Amino acid sequence: MNLEFYKYQGTGNDFVMIDNRTKIFPKEKTDIISHLCDRHFGIGADGVILIENDKEFDFKMIYFNADGSQTFCGNGGRCAVAFAKYLNIIDSKTKFIAIDGKHFAEIENDIVSLKMIDVDEIKIQENSVFAYTGTQHHVEMVDNLDHFPVFEKGRKIRYSYANPGSNVNFVQQINNSTFRVRTYEKGVEDETLACGTGVTAVAIAMHKTNKTNSNSISLPVEGGNLEVSFSENNGVYTNVFLKGPAKFVFSGKIQI
Numbered sequence: 001m002n003l004e005f006y007k008y009q010g011t012g013n014d015f016v017m018i019d020n021r022t023k024i025f026p027k028e029k030t031d032i033i034s035h036l037c038d039r040h041f042g043i044g045a046d047g048v049i050l051i052e053n054d055k056e057f058d059f060k061m062i063y064f065n066a067d068g069s070q071t072f073c074g075n076g077g078r079c080a081v082a083f084a085k086y087l088n089i090i091d092s093k094t095k096f097i098a099i100d101g102k103h104f105a106e107i108e109n110d111i112v113s114l115k116m117i118d119v120d121e122i123k124i125q126e127n128s129v130f131a132y133t134g135t136q137h138h139v140e141m142v143d144n145l146d147h148f149p150v151f152e153k154g155r156k157i158r159y160s161y162a163n164p165g166s167n168v169n170f171v172q173q174i175n176n177s178t179f180r181v182r183t184y185e186k187g188v189e190d191e192t193l194a195c196g197t198g199v200t201a202v203a204i205a206m207h208k209t210n211k212t213n214s215n216s217i218s219l220p221v222e223g224g225n226l227e228v229s230f231s232e233n234n235g236v237y238t239n240v241f242l243k244g245p246a247k248f249v250f251s252g253k254i255q256i
């Protein structure tokens with residue numbers, strides 16, 4: 001079968017986007033997902049995103065990690081909004097549904113501001129914080145991110161969590177409201193250039209542990225800059241927004 005695809009990236013977190021409103025994609029074949037993500041034998045991406053019709057929302061977004069596992073994806077959600085606008089499914093505002101629930105988003109030029117789920121599952125651990133922001137995230141502060149062994153240390157921590165494990169974010173504080181992040185992603189099983197649900201977990205963890213008193217955080221990542229803002233009441237984080245660029249890269253057809 002000849003499959004039409006669109007490649008998008010959000011601060012370097014990159015995705016194969018498929019317009020699956022006619023349900024042509026064989027979702028059950030996770031080997032196809034891995035093939036599409038393969039950077040030598042396929043298109044190359046951190047994950048695959050399907051856009052489908054939905055009775056109640058503008059569209060449904062389905063995210064697959066490169067290994068075929070499904071979770072929510074913040075940067076992917078921002079790219080899904082940009083792709084939905086390209087497909088004329090939406091204009092500048094949207095409500096869509098994903099595996100972790102409903103999301104509101106706005107797009108202006110290439111910048112997408114995505115409302116994340118409320119975050120109330122936050123565990124302060126010995127030298128780290130765990131938070132659920134649509135998927136599992138471990139957050140740990142380090143001194144020198146430039147020379148930190150993200151893959152080796154990230155992989156170890158990722159598997160130290162009970163199945164399905166956790167994504168792992170290493171953080172260096174730059175100033176009161178700026179935190180640099182590098183992330184090892186489960187399901188990709190490598191460091192990615194950015195992780196939207198990850199920087200969301202970092203921003204909230206830094207506020208929760210009083211490393212910042214700001215509710216608008218800048219998060220420079222390997223692939224660019226992201227912003228996270230939120231409200232906090234009695235330890236529950238609401239009005240959580242992830243903002244940053246989401247860009248079309250190329251389109252094509254691939255035999256699957």
Ligand SMILES: N[C@H](CCC[C@H](N)C(=O)O)C(=O)O
Binds near residue numbers: 072076135136187192
């Ligand atoms: N890159 C994604 C995170 C995907 C999470 C996935 N790696 C998992 O939890 O298995 C993001 O921007 O939020």
